Amino acid sequence: MIRYSFLRSAALFVLIPAISSTASAQSSGSESDLAAKLTNPVANLISVPFQFNYDRGIGADGKGSSTSYIFQPVLPITLNPRWNYIVRPVISAATQNDVNGFSGTGVGPAVIETFFSPNTPGPFIWGVGPVISTPSMSGNNFGTAQTGGGVSAVGLYMKEPWTFGMLAYQTWSMGGSDVAGTANNTYWQPFVSYVTKNAWTYTVNTQSTFNWDTRRAQNPVNATVSKLVMFDKMPVSFSLGARYYLSSVPGGPSGWGGRASVTFLFPK
Template sequence: MSALTIFAAFTSSAMAQDNAQELAKKLSNPIASLISVPFQGNYDGGYGPNDGDKYYINVQPVIPFTLNEDWNLISRTIVPIAWQNDIAGRSGDQFGLGDTTQSLFFSPKKPTAGIIWGIGPVFLLPTATDNLLGGEKWGAGPTGVVLKQEGPWTVGALANHVWSFAGDDDRPDVNATFLQPFISYTTPKAWTFALNTESTYNWETEDWSVPINFTIAKLVKVNKQPIQLQAGVRYWAESPSNGPDGFGARLALTFLFPK
């Protein structure tokens, strides 16, 4: 999507509906020129021999910056707040921050032959407040996203790779590839149906983590503030022996601040 303002005070309900659909479609674009602050709640179970479980909220602000008339810089941050129980055997309860992932995408304001794309660096920051909530490693690597929006459809993929370069020498190194192909359909009434996988391959242990997510979202206004409500389920098609298993759940609330 371009950086042009699409959110305005329309007087007719038909125009307002069209605007809501376009705004909802922007949320399907990870690098849209739109400030958004999602609070994404997740639940997964089946960890390890004691069937541990984990509840966590990902705070994921997305903030675009205009570099010049041709380019934007989009900042995407993921800060997890987690509560978990018996994640590593009988390891008890932990609550606090996890490690932060910071991505920066340089993206042209105008699509290239109809394709929206962005590339840049990704950083892993050891912000975890407990050693079972994070890896205690600093990491960095490349990230990129490519997508196409046509009519109500959005199809694309986001990927990154992170290598650790500093941190606790007694903790395992980070050498991981993240792949997120996605497809979504947005209706004229701003309902969005989405399917994706947020897969990670750990090159150190040669293990895949493959959750398949299906979500339904609705864009609404509360006192003129646009927000998106989302609910969904996921199935772990593949995970390490000590990882999550079976089905999980997702609930999200996203605040939008159109230009």
């Protein structure tokens, strides 16, 4: 069973070449600064990404495929001059094709990640807070029926033009049927990004999930390239990339897949 709450995105960290006349112009310093901020999951920056993932090799016979659609806005809240509170709801839908004989579209579990993060200068940045996951909104074909709760954390080091970091969370089951899987999961996402002076970003990350009940892990590696461009005064980032599953859960995706995203930025 595919758990679409774990097909995440790293739309925050990665975005692609834009095909437009502005893409050929030299980017301003503010554009490269915004591109760098996008590599920080707890930046004091409102962003609204829409991500698309394609996976194959799904189901007992390996003949199924799916396209997932992930909406993951990042909402920073200033608590005081020293602290920010970052809210990252992740809402995923998917279209499945011939997955164990099933084809259809539905909405999976929603995951709400939150982080208390100090608003202090310096290359080391961190955040920690509660996380909660809901049951699948469209039945057992789209993820677990359990509710999960736990803790999320992020830490990173930013030194121009590089960003190195890790985002992770642990959820425990808070009730619900385990027929379609459980919410006892550890998720971890190490990432490295390189941002050029003309606002291109190159990123490699993994989005790994380990389920403590099945003792199985799913480990997709994502490599993406992105470009931030300005449309009038609106910064928009486009991305394209490939993914490969180093390992998967029984019936989960395998081999190569693809990813694309578009992210709208609203600097404060």
